[in-house]
Amino acid sequence: MNIPKAITALQAEAGAKIDHGLDLAVIGNCKTAALVDPTSRLVWWCFPRFDADPVFSRLLAGDEEKGFSDVVLDGMVDFKSEYIRNTALVETILTDAKGNAVRITDFAPRFRQYGRMFRPPQLFRIIEPIAGLPRITIRIRPTHSYGKPLKRSSLGSNHIRYVEEESSVRVTTDAPIAMIEHESPFVLTRPVHMVFGHDEPYPGDLAATAKSFAEQTKAYWLHWVRRLYISYDYQEAIIRAAITLKLSNFEETGGIIAAHTTSIPEAPGSGRTWDYRFCWLRDAYFVVKALNRVGATQTMEDFIGFTLSLAANTDEPLKPVYSVVPNLPLDEWIAADLKGYRGDGPVRVGNAAVEQSQHDTYGSVILAALPLFFDRRLPTPAGEKLFRLLEGLGEKAADVALKPDAGIWEYRGRQRIHTHSAAMCWAGVNRLASIAARLGLHDRAAYWNSVADPIHKELLERAWNPKREAFTAAFGSDDLDASVLLLPDLGVCEVDDPRFVKTVAVMERELLREKHVMRYAAEDDFGLPVTAFLICRFWLIDAWWQQGRREEAREAFADALAHRNRYGLLSEDVDPKTGALFGNFPQTYSMAGLILTGMKLSRNWEDRYWRS
Numbered sequence: 001m002n003i004p005k006a007i008t009a010l011q012a013e014a015g016a017k018i019d020h021g022l023d024l025a026v027i028g029n030c031k032t033a034a035l036v037d038p039t040s041r042l043v044w045w046c047f048p049r050f051d052a053d054p055v056f057s058r059l060l061a062g063d064e065e066k067g068f069s070d071v072v073l074d075g076m077v078d079f080k081s082e083y084i085r086n087t088a089l090v091e092t093i094l095t096d097a098k099g100n101a102v103r104i105t106d107f108a109p110r111f112r113q114y115g116r117m118f119r120p121p122q123l124f125r126i127i128e129p130i131a132g133l134p135r136i137t138i139r140i141r142p143t144h145s146y147g148k149p150l151k152r153s154s155l156g157s158n159h160i161r162y163v164e165e166e167s168s169v170r171v172t173t174d175a176p177i178a179m180i181e182h183e184s185p186f187v188l189t190r191p192v193h194m195v196f197g198h199d200e201p202y203p204g205d206l207a208a209t210a211k212s213f214a215e216q217t218k219a220y221w222l223h224w225v226r227r228l229y230i231s232y233d234y235q236e237a238i239i240r241a242a243i244t245l246k247l248s249n250f251e252e253t254g255g256i257i258a259a260h261t262t263s264i265p266e267a268p269g270s271g272r273t274w275d276y277r278f279c280w281l282r283d284a285y286f287v288v289k290a291l292n293r294v295g296a297t298q299t300m301e302d303f304i305g306f307t308l309s310l311a312a313n314t315d316e317p318l319k320p321v322y323s324v325v326p327n328l329p330l331d332e333w334i335a336a337d338l339k340g341y342r343g344d345g346p347v348r349v350g351n352a353a354v355e356q357s358q359h360d361t362y363g364s365v366i367l368a369a370l371p372l373f374f375d376r377r378l379p380t381p382a383g384e385k386l387f388r389l390l391e392g393l394g395e396k397a398a399d400v401a402l403k404p405d406a407g408i409w410e411y412r413g414r415q416r417i418h419t420h421s422a423a424m425c426w427a428g429v430n431r432l433a434s435i436a437a438r439l440g441l442h443d444r445a446a447y448w449n450s451v452a453d454p455i456h457k458e459l460l461e462r463a464w465n466p467k468r469e470a471f472t473a474a475f476g477s478d479d480l481d482a483s484v485l486l487l488p489d490l491g492v493c494e495v496d497d498p499r500f501v502k503t504v505a506v507m508e509r510e511l512l513r514e515k516h517v518m519r520y521a522a523e524d525d526f527g528l529p530v531t532a533f534l535i536c537r538f539w540l541i542d543a544w545w546q547q548g549r550r551e552e553a554r555e556a557f558a559d560a561l562a563h564r565n566r567y568g569l570l571s572e573d574v575d576p577k578t579g580a581l582f583g584n585f586p587q588t589y590s591m592a593g594l595i596l597t598g599m600k601l602s603r604n605w606e607d608r609y610w611r612s
Contacts, residue, residue, distance in 0.1 A: 021580035025090045025567040026260055029110035029119040030251035033260050038081040040092040040104040041070035048121035050250055050257050050324055051277040055142045055169050060263060060347050062339025067143040071104050071127055074135040074185060083567055087221035088243055100132035102188060111216040122197035124210055129188045137185045142169055146349060147337030155181060161199055172202040229295035231602030237561055238598050240568035241591040242294045245287060248588050250324035254302035255279040256287050259584035263340060263347040266573045266583045267531040275351045276584035278330060280321045281307055281361045283588060284368035290592035292371055293599050304372060307365045314392050320358035321351055330354040356406040359421040362397035363428030366390050373435050387435055394432045401425035401455050408483050413525040416474035419463040420483035426455045427490040470503040479522040480510055482536035485543050495546040504543050513576035515559050531573040531582050538593035545600055557601055
C-alpha cells in the first residue's frame with residue numbers, strides 16, 4: 001500500500017465532509033498572541049499577556065460588532081489565507097470582482113537582537129496592493145474590561161490612542177489616520193503598515209521597521225523549524241503542531257497554557273465554557289513528551305523549570321492549574337459584556353478548578369522531570385538535589401494515590417478514586433525508583449519500589465470491573481473513561497494484557513462516535529456530553545498501533561488530520577455529527593497528541609529510502 005497517497009486520499013475525502021468551525025490562525029511571539037480569521041480580521045488579542053484583558057474580543061462578542069480590527073476590500077469576491085511556510089506569520093489575499101487584490105501580512109515580532117530574544121507585546125500588520133487599485137477600509141474597534149468598547153481616542157500625526165480608565169493601546173501607522181478614524185474607504189496605492197501595542201511613541205521609520213521585523217521573524221521561525229527532529233510522514237502536520245505548542249509558551253516564566261481562549265463551549269448550549277489561558281500541571285506530562293519527541297529541548301526545559309519552581313514550595317499542596325505568572329489569583333467570574341462564542345455563553349474569566357483536588361498532578365510533575373535525569377542532550381544533568389525535591393512529591397503522591405479526587409476531567413460536583421489519578425500517582429512513585437537507580441541511590445530505589453508495588457497491585461485489582469470486562473473510570477464504577485487508554489503508556493499494564501485488550505474493545509463499542517472518541521458517555525455535572533475530545537482519538541489510535549492494528553490506526557489518524565482547520569490547528573472538542581471544532585483554541589493537548597501519534601505511526605527515514 002502506498003501510504004502517503006492513501007493518507008492524502010483519506011484526508012481529502014474526510015475534509016470534504018467537514019465544517020471545521022473555529023477557522024482561525026494564531027500569531028504570536030511567546031509574550032503575546034492573537035487570533036486572525038481567513039479574511040484577516042483580528043478577532044482575539046489579550047494584551048499584553050496571554051491571560052490579560054482582550055483588546056480584541058470579537059470572538060466572544062456574539063452578534064455585536066466590537067473588539068476587532070480588519071481590512072475590508074470593496075466588492076470582495078475571494079480570499080485566501082495561510083501561514084507562510086514553517087513560520088508563525090499569516091498571509092491573507094483579498095480579491096474583488098474586478099481582479100484588484102490586497103495582501104495582508106500579520107505577525108508578532110520574534111528574533112534575536114543584542115544577544116537576547118526580542119519579543120515585544122506588539123502585533124504588526126502590513127497591507128500591500130498586489131493587483132490593480134484595491135479600495136479598502138481599515139477598521140479598529142478595541143475593547144477593555146472584557147467587552148466594553150474603548151470609545152475614547154486621540155489622534156497624533158501617525159498614531160491613534162485608545163484610552164479608557166486604566167486601559168490604553170496605541171496603533172501607530174503610515175495609513176491615513178483620518179480615514180481610519182471615520183472608517184472611510186480609500187484606494188490603496190502603496191503598502192501601509194500598522195503596529196498595535198503599548199501607548200508609547202514608536203521611534204524610527206515604520207515601513208522599514210515593519211519590513212525588517214517581518215523578515216527577521218520569518219528567519220527566526222525557519223531556523224527554529226530546521227532544528228526540529230520530525231518523522232518522515234506527516235511532516236507538515238507535526239511542524240505546525242510544534243510551532244503552535246511554542247506559541248503557547250510564555251517564555252518569561254516557562255509556562256505553557258492549555259489554550260489561547262476562554263469560554264469557547266465544548267458543545268453548543270452546554271454551559272461548558274471554561275477559561276483555558278492558564279497552565280495545567282497535568283499538561284506537563286503530555287507537552288514535555290511531545291516537545292522532547294521533536295527535539296524542542298529548550299522549550300521543554302523551560303516548562304519543566306516552571307513546574308519544578310512550583311513544586312519547590314513544599315509548604316503548600318500543588319494546585320492543578322496556575323497562571324503564567326504563578327502567584328496571580330484565578331478566581332472565576334462571568335464577563336457580562338461578552339455574549340459568548342456565537343452568542344453561546346457564559347464567558348468565564350479565571351478557573352475554579354484551581355480549588356480542586358486533582359491527584360494526578362503529583363505524578364505529572366515527576367514524569368515531566370524525567371528527561372532531566374535521562375536525556376543526555378541536555379547540558380546539565382539533574383542530580384541528587386532535584387531527586388530529593390521530587391521525593392517530597394512522591395510522598396504526597398503515595399499518600400493520595402488511592403483517595404478520591406476530581407479527576408482528569410475536573411468534575412465539579414463529585415469525587416471518586418479515579419483510575420487515571422491513581423495510575424499517575426503510581427507512575428510518579430515508580431519513576432522515582434528508576435531515577436534513584438540511575439543516580440546509584442540503591443537504598444532509595446528499593447524504598448520507592450516498596451512504596452509503588454502495593455499501589456500498583458491495588459490499582460489493577462480495583463480498577464478492573466469484571467462485569468464490564470474493562471478498566472473503568474473509577475474504582476467500583478461501571479463508567480468507561482478514555483483516560484484508561486494511557487495505562488500501557490504509563491507502564492501500569494502491557495498493551496497485550498487481556499484486560500486492556502478487552503477494555504479497548506468495550507470502548508470501541510460504547511465511546512466511539514463517527515470515528516471520534518468520547519471522554520466518557522455517562523452523565524456529569526452538566527448532563528450527557530455530546531462532543532468528542534480530540535486527544536482521546538489519538539490515545540485510541542496509539543492503542544491500536546501497539547496492538548498491531550496498523551492500517552486501522554493510520555486510517556483513523558488520517559481522518560483526525562482532516563479535522564484540522566485550514567491553518568492546520570485543532571481545538572479541544574469536535575462535534576461527531578458535523579465535524580465542527582468546539583472547545584478552547586488552539587488546544588495544546590490536541591496538538592501534543594497529534595505530534596506523539598504522528599511520530600509513532602510514521603515510517604522512519606531509513607524505511608523511506610531503503611525499503612519503500
